[in-house]
Amino acid sequence: MIKRIVPILLAFVAVLTGCVGAAWRNARSEDTISAYHQFLKEHPDSSFSEEARARLELSRLRLRPTRAGFDEFRKKYGSPELVSELRPYVENAYFDYARSIGTAEAYRKFLEEFPAGANAKRALGNAEYLEAQGFQGDLAALSRFASTYPESDYAAEAKRSVAAVRLKGQDSFGRVALLIRVASSTPGADRVARVFRDRAAAAYSAANLRIVPVASQEDASRLGLPAILVITHEEREMSTQLEAGQFTEPGVLARTEVDLRRIGEKDPIWSDVFEYRVPLSVRRDDVSILFGPGSQSGYWAELDGAFFIPVARWGNQAAARPPQQFDKPVVAVKVVGDRAVVLFGDGDFEVLELSDPEAPVRLGEYRRKRDLAKFSGVNVDGSQVALFGPDGIEIVQLDGDETRREVSFGREVVGSVRDAEALGGSWLAATNRGLLLLGSAPSQVQTLVPREVFGMARYGERVLFTDGVALYAATLAQLRNGRVESELRLGRGFAPQRVRAQGGTAVVLGARDAVWVDLRSGQPRLRSRIGGTESGRVRDAAVVGERLFLLGPRGLQVTDPNGERIVDSVDVIPRERIDVEGRHLVMIGERSLQVVDASPFIFAAGAADLP
Numbered sequence: 001m002i003k004r005i006v007p008i009l010l011a012f013v014a015v016l017t018g019c020v021g022a023a024w025r026n027a028r029s030e031d032t033i034s035a036y037h038q039f040l041k042e043h044p045d046s047s048f049s050e051e052a053r054a055r056l057e058l059s060r061l062r063l064r065p066t067r068a069g070f071d072e073f074r075k076k077y078g079s080p081e082l083v084s085e086l087r088p089y090v091e092n093a094y095f096d097y098a099r100s101i102g103t104a105e106a107y108r109k110f111l112e113e114f115p116a117g118a119n120a121k122r123a124l125g126n127a128e129y130l131e132a133q134g135f136q137g138d139l140a141a142l143s144r145f146a147s148t149y150p151e152s153d154y155a156a157e158a159k160r161s162v163a164a165v166r167l168k169g170q171d172s173f174g175r176v177a178l179l180i181r182v183a184s185s186t187p188g189a190d191r192v193a194r195v196f197r198d199r200a201a202a203a204y205s206a207a208n209l210r211i212v213p214v215a216s217q218e219d220a221s222r223l224g225l226p227a228i229l230v231i232t233h234e235e236r237e238m239s240t241q242l243e244a245g246q247f248t249e250p251g252v253l254a255r256t257e258v259d260l261r262r263i264g265e266k267d268p269i270w271s272d273v274f275e276y277r278v279p280l281s282v283r284r285d286d287v288s289i290l291f292g293p294g295s296q297s298g299y300w301a302e303l304d305g306a307f308f309i310p311v312a313r314w315g316n317q318a319a320a321r322p323p324q325q326f327d328k329p330v331v332a333v334k335v336v337g338d339r340a341v342v343l344f345g346d347g348d349f350e351v352l353e354l355s356d357p358e359a360p361v362r363l364g365e366y367r368r369k370r371d372l373a374k375f376s377g378v379n380v381d382g383s384q385v386a387l388f389g390p391d392g393i394e395i396v397q398l399d400g401d402e403t404r405r406e407v408s409f410g411r412e413v414v415g416s417v418r419d420a421e422a423l424g425g426s427w428l429a430a431t432n433r434g435l436l437l438l439g440s441a442p443s444q445v446q447t448l449v450p451r452e453v454f455g456m457a458r459y460g461e462r463v464l465f466t467d468g469v470a471l472y473a474a475t476l477a478q479l480r481n482g483r484v485e486s487e488l489r490l491g492r493g494f495a496p497q498r499v500r501a502q503g504g505t506a507v508v509l510g511a512r513d514a515v516w517v518d519l520r521s522g523q524p525r526l527r528s529r530i531g532g533t534e535s536g537r538v539r540d541a542a543v544v545g546e547r548l549f550l551l552g553p554r555g556l557q558v559t560d561p562n563g564e565r566i567v568d569s570v571d572v573i574p575r576e577r578i579d580v581e582g583r584h585l586v587m588i589g590e591r592s593l594q595v596v597d598a599s600p601f602i603f604a605a606g607a608a609d610l611p
Helices: 002-030 033-042 049-063 067-076 080-101 104-113 120-131 139-148 155-171 189-206 217-222 476-480
Strands: 175-182 210-213 227-238 241-243 246-248 251-262 270-279 330-336 339-344 349-353 361-366 377-381 384-389 392-399 402-410 417-423 426-431 434-438 445-449 455-459 462-466 470-475 486-489 498-502 505-509 514-518 525-530 540-544 547-552 555-559 566-570 577-581 584-589 592-597
Touching: 067 080, 080 104, 080 120, 080 361, 104 120, 120 139, 139 155, 155 592, 175 189, 175 217, 189 210, 189 227, 217 227, 330 577, 330 584, 330 592, 339 377, 361 402, 377 417, 384 417, 392 417, 392 426, 417 455, 417 462, 426 455, 434 476, 445 476, 455 505, 462 498, 470 476, 498 540, 505 540, 525 547, 540 577, 547 577
Parallel strands: 175 210, 175 227, 330 377, 455 498
Antiparallel strands: 227 251, 241 246, 251 270, 330 339, 339 349, 349 361, 377 384, 384 392, 392 402, 417 426, 426 434, 434 445, 455 462, 462 470, 470 486, 498 505, 505 514, 514 525, 540 547, 547 555, 555 566, 577 584, 584 592
């Protein structure tokens, strides 16, 4: 009896095994989540069950690949074949993580994991670029990098930098045609034209450029002049209008258009419009309103919107990248490496990656709980972001693309905060209550300088700050002992306010003027002073490659190497705040961010020096 049962059982097992094998082959052939799930439902304890569970998880990870999921899969299912099969699907997640860190070390770790992956050359180029600090002073090396690593995220901008320096070498000009068009209906038209001509000549002479008056664009072309500055002016009566919800009385409007461009080029180097209006009652038939009552504090003043002559010595729009737009006004920016933290007035911020400033990548964002608090400044230290303004200061922790608020110091605790810097593992706050050292909680605040501090910047292991009269430098230890290391008196008339430090120098902005200070000798030493008469109002400043850049209503202005004269200017959209990223300037204002490549302004190399 048993002898007859055994063959039957063996035959049954064979049939069953054959069915399971066929089901497994079908599941493998389909290779989907549903196929493996159905197989496990029908054959939960077969010899293929373990592999089916592994492949079920693998299929899920292929649809939604994550670093955490891959690490867990590798620990749970140690099969080299399965891990190797999954690896290409998670490579992009690992690369995106390395990019979010943005360091050479992060890219090197990626290459250890994916040495022959689809992103290997891209990661290698990024690592070498960062290890070379962007080839800051070696334009030839930057050119070779762009050719060697075209896959790198930095390659496109490297090519643009080289091309811009080459263009400046070919495109620079020393003479500019001047064409003035004043409407004949303008009272005292000859005087208006003469003043425009004199101001243009003075501005270009200060920049060591020559103005050549011409009667027409055809004359400029016939004389072989490379560029032309056209000033067009008219004045006309305006009837009563509704502006900002209020009716304005009848008046006279002066409108001046300024256009600077290479002759024959479609796009201008600089283009701006200036308007000035006065009541009809003050108009005189024989005098332009540009010389009437109030004109010196309106049209000709060094204020926002006041008339000025832009100066350029080449087609410098090649150095400006297209502006990036936001949905709401931007108030501050801080750049660390190629990461820009862009702050909005309500305390929200975004983190952008700027390896290619023509195509910024948003890495993360912080959305603050809505209240009435206002913010005006931002700083970054490692993974911490400090947000500050008239309502206090908050410290936010960055964790990849996640953000969380760590601690908040309200206005009732610290007052109005003008600047914040990380030093010695702690945050310092420059406030209207003094220079404060912040602890880990609002109850832990120490006053280091018991007087109002208007501006502050970090310089190595020292902090620079101003009380509205002098610029001080001190270490944290000295401040805790009630001492400072050095002092540079600037005077109440100068009224020092904002402080910016880069390299071995600092820029201090006053009520009207700006000074450039050398810090390398230990004792701060005045290097140069730019008056508001020449620069107009300066809202922010930066130093790149021993060249001073000023930002304000007149756009981005570049000084000579001595920091004494304006010799170039770039027509940028944002004109409020500026920060530095390697050889790039990052500006914000209104609802936009724009990057300008400083390479053509700081490198002397011409086309012959580049490979």
